[in-house]
Amino acid sequence: MPRGDGRLTHDIDPQDAGPQDACGVFGVWAPGEEVAKLTYFGLYALQHRGQESAGIAVSNGKQILVYKDMGLVSQVFDESTLDSLKGEIAIGHARYSTTGSSVWHNAQPTFRPTAQGSVALGHNGNLTNTAELIEMVRQREDLAGSATKGETATSDTSVMATLLASFPDRSVEEAALEVLPRLRGAFSLVFMDEHTLYAARDAQGIRPLVLGRLERGWVVASETAALDIVGASYIREIEPGEFIAIDENGLRTERFAKAEPKGCIFEYVYLARPDTTISDQRVFSVRAEIGRRLAREFPVDADLVIPVPESGTPAAIGYAEESGIPFGHGLVKNSYVGRTFIQPSQTLRQLGIRLKLNPLRDVIEGKKLVVVDDSIVRGNTQRALVRMLREFGAAEVHVRISSPPVKWPCFYGIDFASRAELIANGISVDEIRKSIGADSLAYISLDQLVEATNVPKDNLCRACFDGIYPVALPEDDLIGKHLLEVQDTLPLEVI
Numbered sequence: 001m002p003r004g005d006g007r008l009t010h011d012i013d014p015q016d017a018g019p020q021d022a023c024g025v026f027g028v029w030a031p032g033e034e035v036a037k038l039t040y041f042g043l044y045a046l047q048h049r050g051q052e053s054a055g056i057a058v059s060n061g062k063q064i065l066v067y068k069d070m071g072l073v074s075q076v077f078d079e080s081t082l083d084s085l086k087g088e089i090a091i092g093h094a095r096y097s098t099t100g101s102s103v104w105h106n107a108q109p110t111f112r113p114t115a116q117g118s119v120a121l122g123h124n125g126n127l128t129n130t131a132e133l134i135e136m137v138r139q140r141e142d143l144a145g146s147a148t149k150g151e152t153a154t155s156d157t158s159v160m161a162t163l164l165a166s167f168p169d170r171s172v173e174e175a176a177l178e179v180l181p182r183l184r185g186a187f188s189l190v191f192m193d194e195h196t197l198y199a200a201r202d203a204q205g206i207r208p209l210v211l212g213r214l215e216r217g218w219v220v221a222s223e224t225a226a227l228d229i230v231g232a233s234y235i236r237e238i239e240p241g242e243f244i245a246i247d248e249n250g251l252r253t254e255r256f257a258k259a260e261p262k263g264c265i266f267e268y269v270y271l272a273r274p275d276t277t278i279s280d281q282r283v284f285s286v287r288a289e290i291g292r293r294l295a296r297e298f299p300v301d302a303d304l305v306i307p308v309p310e311s312g313t314p315a316a317i318g319y320a321e322e323s324g325i326p327f328g329h330g331l332v333k334n335s336y337v338g339r340t341f342i343q344p345s346q347t348l349r350q351l352g353i354r355l356k357l358n359p360l361r362d363v364i365e366g367k368k369l370v371v372v373d374d375s376i377v378r379g380n381t382q383r384a385l386v387r388m389l390r391e392f393g394a395a396e397v398h399v400r401i402s403s404p405p406v407k408w409p410c411f412y413g414i415d416f417a418s419r420a421e422l423i424a425n426g427i428s429v430d431e432i433r434k435s436i437g438a439d440s441l442a443y444i445s446l447d448q449l450v451e452a453t454n455v456p457k458d459n460l461c462r463a464c465f466d467g468i469y470p471v472a473l474p475e476d477d478l479i480g481k482h483l484l485e486v487q488d489t490l491p492l493e494v495i
């Protein structure tokens with residue numbers, strides 16, 4: 001069970017973390033509106049994408065102010081802070097760290113002074129050529145004695161911000177058109193100078209990024225759900241390889257790279273909100289369709305289909321619909337535990353999964369259950385879940401997973417685990433079944449999952465399932481994530 005539920009698991013036991021999202025980004029250009037508050041609510045809608053830190057940068061046309069801190073959006077900002085952030089343009093960021101540690105310094109937006117003013121940047125994704133870019137920063141500093149010399153640039157985001165600020169004789173817009181074509185990997189960016197809101201998306205469009213319209217302004221956000229919350233109408237996706245600039249002259253668009261779409265398939269399975277639309281596909285409907293296909297591929301004789309809430313719910317509804325087995329809620333999720341930053345005591349730690357999920361004995365006692373979840377990463381959570389359901393009287397527990405086995409790490413902004421930690425690495429489905437103690441276990445096939453998305457297979461990144469990485473990986477990453485040592489178990493294809 002992944003991050004939405006895995007968040008708390010992560011707090012309780014880092015070894016049991018599910019996939020963690022990279023980040024959520026939001027940007028707004030709307031003179032006359034309360035842009036900081038719009039951004040706050042936008043980030044609120046994107047909270048599921050990152051819970052470690054939150055930040056907002058606002059420009060009043062003369063200077064940029066940045067406020068950021070560790071914690072949830074609602075913990076970082078209050079009314080008086082938002083009131084002090086006055087301006088016409090804002091960007092916001094909710095972070096889960098994939099590179100760099102979880103410290104204030106790495107919270108975003110990242111700010112840099114430039115020769116002509118300043119720039120603030122928020123990033124969702126993960127670059128794969130950061131080392132090369134750091135070298136580029138060094139060369140530029142040596143050549144030009146840049147205004148940013150001396151700034152620490154270690155994470156991929158800080159390197160991008162430093163590069164954007166490193167052109168003494170160019171505007172941020174001109175610098176962006178120099179820098180963007182040099183970036184490799186996944187990046188959905190929002191950034192701004194004092195007068196202009198910018199957004200850009202990598203040539204593969206791995207992470208989502210959409211454009212919306214307010215009555216008097218524009219919005220850019222990771223997901224359409226964030227447009228809905230601020231009353232913006234959806235216009236279109238920012239295209240892979242596209243750069244846009246929005247200011248008093250309207251919206252300008254340029255292409256900095258040829259589009260080669262490889263959208264992350266895991267966004268459909270789990271990462272995005274169910275009420276978001278990606279590539280014209282409604283995520284809830286895709287998840288329900290995955291459940292229907294899962295029921296056709298792996299039927300089972302059972303009394304009740306229950307989801308692992310909330311992320312397993314749409315697929316469980318689909319599974320129940322297709323199989324004719326009644327749908328029910330057998331687990332109650334404690335939705336308000338969230339990420340508290342309070343370490344549970346040893347006694348609480350032993351409760352593990354009970355802190356976030358509590359079974360309903362009346363619903364499950366004596367029943368043959370189909371339990372639908374979206375993914376298995378290390379398997380610890382599912383093992384605890386199956387044990388708990390049996391303790392509460394389940395007669396049989398059949399686990400159905402709405403994604404294929406996760407066998408490969410993600411290098412594009414999702415933190416699953418190293419390959420050695422992934423339970424599906426090198427063992428069979430039946431061995432996983434035994435390990436988690438289920439009566440049966442089945443994962444949807446990759447082909448059925450792809451078909452459920454309605455997106456052509458070639459336009460999707462599926463690397464965590466099939467090891468085919470659409471953007472080349474640096475050798476350091478291959479070694480660091482234990483890919484080279486274990487590639488005998490499956491073919492590794494890097495294209």
Ligand code: SF4
Binds near residue numbers: 264413463
């Ligand atoms: S490796 Fe998996 S999680 Fe990462 S971008 Fe590709 S499909 Fe998404």
